[in-house]
Amino acid sequence: MKYTILIYETAADFTARTDDHRKDAYWGAYRAYTKALTDAGVMAGGAGLQPPHLATTIRQHDGKQRVQDGPYAEAKEQLGGCYVIDVPDLDQALAWAARCPAASTGTVEVRPNLPT
Amino acid sequence: MKSADDDVDTGEAARLAARASYGRLVAYLARRWRDVAAAEDALSDAFVAALDTWPRVGVPEKPEAWLLTVARRRLIDAARHAKVEAGAAPDLDMGLGQAEQETATAAQFPDERLKLLFVCAHPAIDEAIRTPLMLQTVLGLDAATIASAFLVAPATMSQRLVRGKAKIRDARIRFEVPEAHELPVRLGAVLEAIYAAYGSGWETVAGADDRRDGLAEEAIWLGRLVTRLLPEEPEAHGLLALMLHCEARRTARRDARGGYVPLDRQDIALWSRPMIDEAERSLIMASRANNPGRFQLEAAIQSVHAHRAVTGRTDWDAIALLYAGLLRCAPTVGAHVAHAAALAEAKGVDAGLETLAAIARQAVATYQPYWALRAHLLKGLGRVEEANEAYARAIGLSENMAVRDFLVSQSQRACVSE
Numbered sequence: 157m158k159y160t161i162l163i164y165e166t167a168a169d170f171t172a173r174t175d176d177h178r179k180d181a182y183w184g185a186y187r188a189y190t191k192a193l194t195d196a197g198v199m200a201g202g203a204g205l206q207p208p209h210l211a212t213t214i215r216q217h218d219g220k221q222r223v224q225d226g227p228y229a230e231a232k233e234q235l236g237g238c239y240v241i242d243v244p245d246l247d248q249a250l251a252w253a254a255r256c257p258a259a260s261t262g263t264v265e266v267r268p269n270l271p272t
Numbered sequence: 273m274k275s276a277d278d279d280v281d282t283g284e285a286a287r288l289a290a291r292a293s294y295g296r297l298v299a300y301l302a303r304r305w306r307d308v309a310a311a312e313d314a315l316s317d318a319f320v321a322a323l324d325t326w327p328r329v330g331v332p333e334k335p336e337a338w339l340l341t342v343a344r345r346r347l348i349d350a351a352r353h354a355k356v357e358a359g360a361a362p363d364l365d366m367g368l369g370q371a372e373q374e375t376a377t378a379a380q381f382p383d384e385r386l387k388l389l390f391v392c393a394h395p396a397i398d399e400a401i402r403t404p405l406m407l408q409t410v411l412g413l414d415a416a417t418i419a420s421a422f423l424v425a426p427a428t429m430s431q432r433l434v435r436g437k438a439k440i441r442d443a444r445i446r447f448e449v450p451e452a453h454e455l456p457v458r459l460g461a462v463l464e465a466i467y468a469a470y471g472s473g474w475e476t477v478a479g480a481d482d483r484r485d486g487l488a489e490e491a492i493w494l495g496r497l498v499t500r501l502l503p504e505e506p507e508a509h510g511l512l513a514l515m516l517h518c519e520a521r522r523t524a525r526r527d528a529r530g531g532y533v534p535l536d537r538q539d540i541a542l543w544s545r546p547m548i549d550e551a552e553r554s555l556i557m558a559s560r561a562n563n564p565g566r567f568q569l570e571a572a573i574q575s576v577h578a579h580r581a582v583t584g585r586t587d588w589d590a591i592a593l594l595y596a597g598l599l600r601c602a603p604t605v606g607a608h609v610a611h612a613a614a615l616a617e618a619k620g621v622d623a624g625l626e627t628l629a630a631i632a633r634q635a636v637a638t639y640q641p642y643w644a645l646r647a648h649l650l651k652g653l654g655r656v657e658e659a660n661e662a663y664a665r666a667i668g669l670s671e672n673m674a675v676r677d678f679l680v681s682q683s684q685r686a687c688v689s690e
Binding site for chain 1: 424425429591637664667669672673677
């Protein structure tokens with residue numbers, strides 16, 4: 157069963173990616189997490205995303221097209237990336253989500269994927 | 273520093289009294305009706321009625337008796353209803369008249385919580401749901417709180433609790449204290465379930481991630497309850513001693529900035545003296561039976577660690593020996609890894625690595641303490657590359673930021689010393 161782990165990060169998390177004092181710890185933690193997923197044989201995909209200020213949103217409602225700078229919603233925590241994992245059940249998906257570095261700083265959301 | 277007793281204010285006292293009452297009332301009703309869920313529902317109706325009535329007419333002289341009477345009426349009404357609907361007589365062991373009569377003496381109603389604990393940890397109940405059942409029925413914890421502690425989705429936890437209670441009712445699991453010949457095994461299951469709520473910590477391994485925060489206070493409360501209800505059972509005292517020893521070090525496990533402090537670097541001044549003393553008294557009580565078991569051995573290991581506060585050193589030979597004994601009666605992965613950590617200290621890093629190598633790879637693929645220890649030992653041998661490989665694995669498997677940061681700093685130190 158595939159689950160997607162959606163990673164919502166705080167502004168501080170996004171800053172840590174390039175901060176000289178914090179970037180090693182930040183990337184080190186994600187590298188280690190990715191390695192643990194891979195070594196355990198549950199990794200099924202994913203992507204890291206650039207910060208939300210680089211987002212562009214599009215809406216085409218009632219024949220009107222609107223393009224805006226910025227993410228889908230202004231919120232304290234923003235989507236920073238996702239992992240797709242293949243595990244037998246939700247309990248194990250949650251166990252992996254709890255290990256995601258963002259669980260300690262932002263929020264991690266787990267969703268079952270639609271069957272393909 | 274304030275002692276734990278000073279912190280118990282009136283609100284806390286009321287909470288503890290409510291907790292004690294709740295479990296006793298549920299246990300008493302559940303045993304009479306042989307239906308845990310129905311007993312809980314009836315009692316929660318009674319609490320709602322109390323919130324409505326007591327502010328208007330005042331708190332009754334015997335609040336528990338009042339709640340029991342209301343809950344009983346609810347159960348009888350529900351049973352009558354079911355009888356009319358199903359056209360069959362429900363299996364009730366008392367009529368309304370008898371119920372009213374019993375209420376008069378309800379202040380002295382018997383404590384059936386021990387039987388309820390044995391029901392929750394019955395072999396017919398799925399192991400994974402035993403602890404949640406205990407926490408809900410005996411302590412009144414809600415499903416969401418239990419779900420968070422066990423890292424399970426709240427909806428899933430609710431379903432599992434409902435299924436567990438249905439099993440108790442439908443399989444007609446008996447509310448009784450097992451016979452003497454059954455007792456050790458059945459009690460073992462009860463104690464295991466209580467310990468699962470504590471959240472086992474293999475603190476002997478530096479950088480080991482506590483699997484979860486656990487419900488430490490609740491587990492110790494249940495542990496105390498069992499020692500009171502079964503004062504002759506050494507393993508019950510052993511479990512209480514184990515949890516108290518671990519709990520005594522809670523404050524010392526983090527520094528002022530929230531950083532992780534491994535056991536051997538903890539400031540002994542931060543260890544709780546009263547808790548260590550109580551743990552030691554429990555262990556002495558247990559040893560009188562001269563029948564060591566899993567929890568007594570684990571408590572003894574923690575007792576050796578606590579002794580550092582007196583002697584200034586840790587007797588790793590004694591700890592390694594105790595782990596070897598523990599492995600004979602409870603060969604868990606955690607015990608294997610902790611044994612390896614003790615051997616590394618007592619006999620050298622090679623002995624530790626050798627013991628680690630003997631553990632099946634499959635069993636440790638996602639077991640964080642194994643990788644933390646492996647990294648630590650490889651670093652000690654100067655095998656930096658392998659150490660960092662293991663550090664990365666341990667970091668990736670950690671759930672706790674403080675532990676993750678500690679391991680990152682350890683692995684960086686391994687690089688620097690190269």
